[in-house]
Amino acid sequence: MHRINITGIFLLALLLGSYTVSAQNKRPNILWLVIEDTSPQFIGCYGNSQAKTPNIDALAKQGIRFSNAFSTGTVCSPSRSAIITGVRTYELGTGNHRSNYPLPDFIKGFPYYLRQAGYYTSNNKKTDYNTSSAGRITREAWHESSGQAGWWNREPGQPFFAVFNFEDSHQSRTMTNPYYLYEKQVLEQLPAEKQVAAKDIAVPPFFRDSDSMRKQLARIYNGIGLADHRIGKVLDSLRKDNLLDSTIIFFYADHGEGMPRAKTNGIDLGHRVPFIIWFPEMYKHLSPWGAGGTASADLLCFTDLAPTLLQLAGAKVPGYMKGRALLGKGAAPAPGSMLLSSDGSEGVSELCRTVTNGRYSYTRVFMPFMPELFYKKYFDYSDIMQLMRADLKNNLLVKEQKAPFKQRSPEYLFDISKDPWQMHNLAEDPAYREVVAQMRAEMNAGILRDKDVLFLPEYELARISAESTPYVFREDSARYPVRQVLEAASLSGWRSQDALKRQVALLGSPQPYVRYWAAIGLKSQGGAAKAYARQLKAALKDEYPPAQVVLASVCYDLLKDAEAEAILNHAIGDNNMHLSRLAVQMVQYQQHRQAFVPAVTRLIAEVEQKKRKPGAREAAEMFLYSVKGAPLHYNAFW
Template sequence: MLPKKLLLICSLVVFGDIAFARNKPNILWITIEDTSPKFIGCYGNKDARTPAIDQLAKEGVRFTNAFSTGTVCSPSRTALITGVKTYETGTGNHRSNYALPAGMHGFPHYLQQAGYHTSNNAKTDYNVLNEKQFIADAWNESSGKAGWWNRKPGQPFFSVFNYNDSHQSRTMTDAYPKYVKNVLDELPENERISENAFEMPPIYRDSPEMRKQVARVYNSLKLTDNKIAKLLKRLDDDHLRDSTIIFFFGDHGEGIPRGKTNGIDLGYRVPFVIWFPPMYKHLSPWGEGGVVTDELIDFADLAPTLISLAGGEIPAYMKGRKLTGPGRSPQTDHLVLSSDRSDNGIDMVRSVTDGRYMYSRNFMPFMPEARYIRYMEISEMKQQMRKDLAEKKLDNLQSSLFADRPAEFLFDLKNDPWETKNLINDPKAKAVAEKMRKQLSASLLKSRDVMFLPEYEIALISGKGNAYEYRLSDQNYPMKEIFAAAALSGTRGKAIAAQQVKLLTNTNKIVRYWAALGLRSQNATVLKPFGKEIIAGMGDEYQPVSITCAAIGYEVFKNETAAANLNKSVNSDNAELALMSINYLLYVADKDPFIETIRKVQKAENRFSDESKSRNYKVKAACMDFLGSLGLVPNNPDFAE
């Protein structure tokens, strides 16, 4: 028999949980797109005009260390909706449409089981196979008309509203007249932010042409803030504010160059506020209105948190923290984040942050931060940056965006918020760098990061099963061996190159792939002694290896067979292999032997019948980037494909 005191404590816990379950809060989730905290008033930007967001923060809890788990919309939303990191589900590549396990649902499914009406207005973009079925399973309604107003009387609700006015299309990609129509003309003249009314970020040249572009960010956010104010007024008018917990956040970091698609703080960090009504103030472990917390959170934490708030049962596959409510999880001292392919621009970055420092490991550093991504290349802003680069008007920092990356970045965000000084070789930062390297390696090995497979392989796996379960078998996926090879990629020098050359004959095809990819990041002088081995690698039976070796064989050794092989792989009937090939060719000096093949592939219609829309788009977009880089097609929104 339990002692009376312990029995009383147990009873209080049980009755407390019952009372919590019976008094379920409504939950309103407001998301905006492509936004860094640097451009919002409550985060210290005195030039911003975001009063609705600022008021939520003034009355709520503002997070200074909230991070997306990806740097572009669809992978970020996969993590949000599943509560699982994309490097576990294999969904890190933007618009990839790969399979999830049968038992993995969108988290609103579990809120429905707890009695909630779930509505989504209206963005989905979940980056999974059979998305329509996935959406139907998660939401009672998902449309531009969805909202709390369609629930049963007295039923608790979870309602999501997504505002896309701050999306990259408005802030840089749309032609300027379209921006004027969709943003400026929607703002009263006295609410518009002029081109000289803000401090210019140091990562961009301070010129009238660039100010014209950055002003788009401020005005797009002002329009977004106005729409948020209208939504909150409707909540008030429906007399629901006193029973609704409000979450506000961005879907990933800033949309203009060097933010979105890049695995650094500007790509990951998001504005994040939770507002608690007096009825539920006891659910805030941070205190009441106007609180600022530096607690580390990322998007994998949100699904378990909301299921907990709803009184539902959290599935075992969700490993994120419960931020509030019964059984709040202990805080963490670091987060692991990821960035992979965006549209046609392949990449792989893994990062660790403790809030102050951001450490990023670039596994494909032969491509610059401002790499070719068609959706950016068609923008006036990116074209102006390339023009300024060609005319030598950029300073060392600004021009570095177009150069090869180092294997590692380390930024001190407290003293260098715009990430202008890489401290990776600074003796004073050695201890921080070493600590974060170890944290990253331990996390990737534990999670068995499946994105170390080339996308070609993930697509094949998804045709038969799913990457999430595939990665759990060491027979399928010898993670330690693969990671050891991948860990060499980006580290430059003859000794490392010799190790990579040796791995080109490994019995594991993925190890050989990482050996070849690592060699692609070496400079020509280092590679010269290894010509025989690299040319031999062009005959590898695993195509990601043979294509990568051919790219090196052509660029470094001027091998004619390599050029022929690359022309063949560009024209492959496999979209992932074609995209890999074109991305390699975007960064070679002499593109002439490939122009006609690229033209042919770009003009072909619907070459890839399986998931044809996304696969055709990314290959054709890469072709357009190739041709655009040579001035053979215009770089403007009318020639996006």
């Protein structure tokens, strides 16, 4: 019989125990795999049997798949501003796509804090942070940000945070670019066995099912398929470098699908994203959801990402980050609901706020005089939008398919569990009155709590940014009375005598932002506002330009008023880009528009002659397109 060496066993146990403690205390590597413009409905692990996404599906099979993950905006640059800072767009003032306002110096890109904690940070390669502070944010955040960036340039043994962004699923490929470019950028790069044929896809019910539509929608599947193919190559590199067992992997999309009714739209389709976290064996203890291969209904949004990574790295989370840490011992419990935002795009002012609890999604539309499918250059020169507009013109659409082209309701409520494509608005159904009231109250409370600065027109955000930042400005209740502004904005869209009377009265408010929202509300009132013609004409003397421009649109449309016409023509030609764009938008969405064709035509000519900056050109081009009905061609704009 062999003698048992108790001392040896004890030492072995001690060594194994030390290894276990060391493994659990070692900070993880972190890899982000980010695809663009994608909704969960188009990915295999979320139930789409036609999709070919084997690498994403494998991550879900071994990791945690989230069914209630949401972007903080519904278009790329606002979403990325929230991701990189950990701060909501409506606090930063970054919600309007392609705006350029500054951030306070104390707000950093969160990888800055990872660098301070000893991490190597790399970004391959997209930034697009939607702020004039983007250069500073990028320099502070990344050791390397380029098309060649990755974990491979770190010091030996240094933990890393590496981001890879895949553009193959971007709207440019799946919708906007001409078909021949899609063939070159996607189909020629994607192995034939991974391609999805048009005949095999399921057509969302808000599109007319036709061969032409299927041809366009197949682009979505194949763009996502190519992104999945490239994800597989990054994972192969991680495996070859023997890093798979020490790296936590996050996979997500930056916002909803790059197609009509999703991207840039304030409903659930714009916000809900695929989201997966994969843990190696070494770090499975950090998962609050247990072992891999599970699904979670926990709510999360992009402002949760920064505090989660800082906590993983052992770095202090700055007080301005209000998201929750998702992983580890310090993981905060999931909320019961959350407030989401969607704002302007391509120079078009817009404002929607959404409250979701995962199942029910409530959206308040504050500018319902515009349809869901408001004119946007980047959308409208696509084949799919021109196909949809042709189907509408030729009366080939059913009622539900026509709805996105009409004025919206002020409120929407969808039961996502029964209606994932959001076809049936329950907001006016008496059976859901309490749900609507509760979610509306949550929305209002969140707007007031966070001092939502995006209720200001871009004209004002630009003025503020000349001497301060929107983030700081919103904290001054004397200069920004957010409660008064919200009360005025909350009347917008309600076509009632009471709302109309209150809006007319608010035209006399001493607060210019209140007067602006009174005018926006009157824009949605239709012919009923004509009963107050005298008060409307008197209010045309308003000294606050955004309020005056919106009210002039109301007066001209109702009364064909000459003073209102002059105000609008002058504003269209104004050198202030924001005022010019606002004026073009207002005349775009009114019944009587022909009188403003010369001013808009002149605006475009002056841009071409370099007599003025091009900021209002896109809105002007879309105005002429809508009035003249001329066909759009991609190459005509580039």
